[in-house]
Amino acid sequence: MNVVKRPTIKDIAAGAGVSKGAVSLALNGRAGVSEATRSRVLEVASSLGYRPSVTARALSSASADAVGLVLVRPPRALGDEAFFFQLIAGIQSEMSSALLLQVVSSREDEISLYRRWWAEHRVDGVFLVDLLVSDPRVELMSSLGLPAVVVGGAGHHGELASVWADDYAAMTSVVEHLKTSGHRRIARVTGLPSLLHTVRRDAAFAASCEDGVVVAGDYTAEAGASATRSLLALESPPTAIVYDNDVMAVAGASAAASLGVAVPSELSVVAWDDSVLCQQLGLTALSRDTFAFGARAARALVSVIGGASPTDEEDVLPELVVRGSTGRAPVA
Numbered sequence: 001m002n003v004v005k006r007p008t009i010k011d012i013a014a015g016a017g018v019s020k021g022a023v024s025l026a027l028n029g030r031a032g033v034s035e036a037t038r039s040r041v042l043e044v045a046s047s048l049g050y051r052p053s054v055t056a057r058a059l060s061s062a063s064a065d066a067v068g069l070v071l072v073r074p075p076r077a078l079g080d081e082a083f084f085f086q087l088i089a090g091i092q093s094e095m096s097s098a099l100l101l102q103v104v105s106s107r108e109d110e111i112s113l114y115r116r117w118w119a120e121h122r123v124d125g126v127f128l129v130d131l132l133v134s135d136p137r138v139e140l141m142s143s144l145g146l147p148a149v150v151v152g153g154a155g156h157h158g159e160l161a162s163v164w165a166d167d168y169a170a171m172t173s174v175v176e177h178l179k180t181s182g183h184r185r186i187a188r189v190t191g192l193p194s195l196l197h198t199v200r201r202d203a204a205f206a207a208s209c210e211d212g213v214v215v216a217g218d219y220t221a222e223a224g225a226s227a228t229r230s231l232l233a234l235e236s237p238p239t240a241i242v243y244d245n246d247v248m249a250v251a252g253a254s255a256a257a258s259l260g261v262a263v264p265s266e267l268s269v270v271a272w273d274d275s276v277l278c279q280q281l282g283l284t285a286l287s288r289d290t291f292a293f294g295a296r297a298a299r300a301l302v303s304v305i306g307g308a309s310p311t312d313e314e315d316v317l318p319e320l321v322v323r324g325s326t327g328r329a330p331v332a
Contacts (some may be wrong), residue, residue, distance in 0.1 A: 007048040015044040027119045042115045049143065054264065066098040067301060070110045070125040072130065073103055075170040080247045081219065082275040083290055087129075087151070090294020094302065097124065107132075109141060118144045125305045127151055127158070127297060131196045149301040151293075152197055154314070161310035163297045169199045170286055170318045171204035172244075174270055177320055178240045182329035185240035187213040189227040189248055198244065201272075205242070217248050224248025225255040231262075231268070232259055239329045246275045249283055253325060264327035274321060282324035288316060298315060 009027075013020045018037060025032040026041035029194040033041070069091070070083065092099055100123055104150040105111050114137070117123045125147035126294030128137050141148040150157040178186055186209050191198045193216050205212055215231060217223035224243060228251070231238055243249035253263050261267050271278050272288035293315050304310055 007050045012045050016041045042119050046115045064124050066100050066123050068100045068126040070102045083273045086290035087294040090291040091298040093300035115135045118146050125301050133196050147304040149297050151297050161304050162312045163299045165315040167200040168204040171201045173210035174261040183240040185238045187231050187241045187244045189215050189217045191244035220246050221251035224251035228252035243272045244272050246271045246278050248256050270324040284323045284326040286318040286323045290317040
């Protein structure tokens, strides 16, 4: 019978080209090594499948008493996204552990951070958001044995726990509402094209609206305004635009007004993710209880950390709340 040798600190040291002492300092989050060395050691440890011994972990701490959430965003842009503030509030309402929130600039930085948290035993589990269609984080969590809940990962969460809402059905409901109001020239301003929920919404939009026009956005006001101006400059401009978040929708409505296009008599506007901003400005929006969604994700993570088997939970379907930004399609 072949016996698989458990990787050791010596193996990591050889792979990283450093001393065993440096490996120990890096793995335990202590001073004495550079950040470049620490990152290299953690990467080698992860690639070798190294796990600190149960005894060593027990001696250091049975629990980190913290969970992690990493967002890949420009720091300035985060302040505009009401969705995440409600999600975090819901998470905190169900957690006795501290929530360690980190904003990074790239997916690579996010993955490096998870490896560091795991090696230093900084968190007991993590929430994964903004899932990609093929996401290396799913496999990483499984290989590290780090408890995780994928927020919004229907069908692409591997063996991890998942809490999600049906973006496909929600987008279909929006398009059908607009069609019922006589709209045939419908456009969509998307979020980041690499994200799973963007792909699912794209598929639903294409299936429901064969002649629809799609413009890629990035959730920022600048993207919403720019996309709206380009759409309204078309020879046959849309009579309705669906935006992937509230920030782009507000900016889009403002851009339309600056061009002399009246909302809703000439252009109907729909936002994804209802917010106070949508409510105050009277924008039609897809609404769900994001606070409750976050609380549900938190309960799922607590359960997995406690040793329960991962679950796949579908949340309540977002509901279209019709306000003053949508109306009948203008007569040609």
